[in-house]
Amino acid sequence: MIKVSSNLAARVKDTEGFNAGACFHCGTCTALCPLGYEMLPRKLFREVMLGLEEKVRARIPQIFSCLLCRMCEKNCPSEVHIADNIRTLRCLINRQEFGLK
């Protein structure tokens, strides 16, 4: 069973500049990521938008290992602010999971 949290999606949508909705899943970011992770960032953003909180929680190490190097962002055909989106997720996780502000 997959639990869906409307809170997560709502919190993210409230965040200024989180524009993952424009992603059309082309996979350019995945192909270019120097880390070579299969999931970052397109699947992650989809999970966030769908409110799949448990799945996002399981991605915490990957979210914090993003280099913020913008290799994906500069080549994104939808101009998704990928690095800023990752930073936004870090902020949410820090507050919600780690008690860090």
Place this chain on the structure above:
Amino acid sequence: MPLPIAPILGIFADNLRKRDSVLPLSKKTAMGWANGLNLPRGGKTVIYTGHVYQMIPAIDAMASQMALLENSFLTRFFGIGRLMNKFVSLSFFMGLTASSEKMRHSNQVLRDIVGLLRDAGVEFGYLYEEELYAGALVYDDGMDETFGHHARRVAERLKKLGVRRLLTVDPHTTKMFRQAYPHFVKDFDIEVQSYLEVLAQAHPKAMKPVNGEVVVHDSCVYARYENVCDQPRELLRAAGLSVREPELSGKSTHCCGGPLESLFPAEAHRISGIRVDQLEAKGKNVVTMCPFCWVNLNKAAGDRLVINDIATTLASCRRQASSCS
């Protein structure tokens, strides 16, 4: 076990709140590089190191210690470490194992930057003990409340000292002041320029070609956040060097792995290894423009490459040219 994210980030945030830096440095370490340079105190235009070059030897030492701890049972004690760090700066003590050779290198890079700016006729001062770390690591790791508080303190201090223009020396501090501070500090209107932009604007006179070529490794932050790509190449060519481009360069540069050093050291080493291979395919002499790139690539390259900061390379070309004339 992998290194635990929360307590490590907590230590960075606690240090910034309590000690003004993620990695507190002694005054001697932070300002020693300026000894004997007779830099005027303060002024409207100042060179701003943000302590980044000075931190590199300590960061390098800590990253080596972290690499030893990664996947060991000791990772479970990081929570206790964070608690202790609130009272005694553990990171300060970890930094005491920093290499004195790397410290000399960092200091010399900063002194070379001063020399290059002076040669270009730029007048500037230095804030000495008034200068603070800009907060990049805490911002990148998403601790915005802590970062915002610190950024406002830094901005307030700059305003009080009458600073109107910052000449930054590394990409991360440049990015903080140009992109993050305006979002966190109301009416932040201080002009911020990287010293590379300032030197390029001064249109350095082309020197006689020297017998040498360098492979350029761009910093991700300069290339893709700050649009600083052409200036380093113009400066290197004007210094008489032939510039070679690696497989991924300019706006498409490959990361050095540096951002992962504190939380995922093994992964950082893997990424820097990939980049070293790409650079080595184009030549042995590599130029970097970010202290994190310099230290990470050096660690991965060992004896395979000779990696110099761009300031070292440009200053060395100037010295060669003046000794020939």
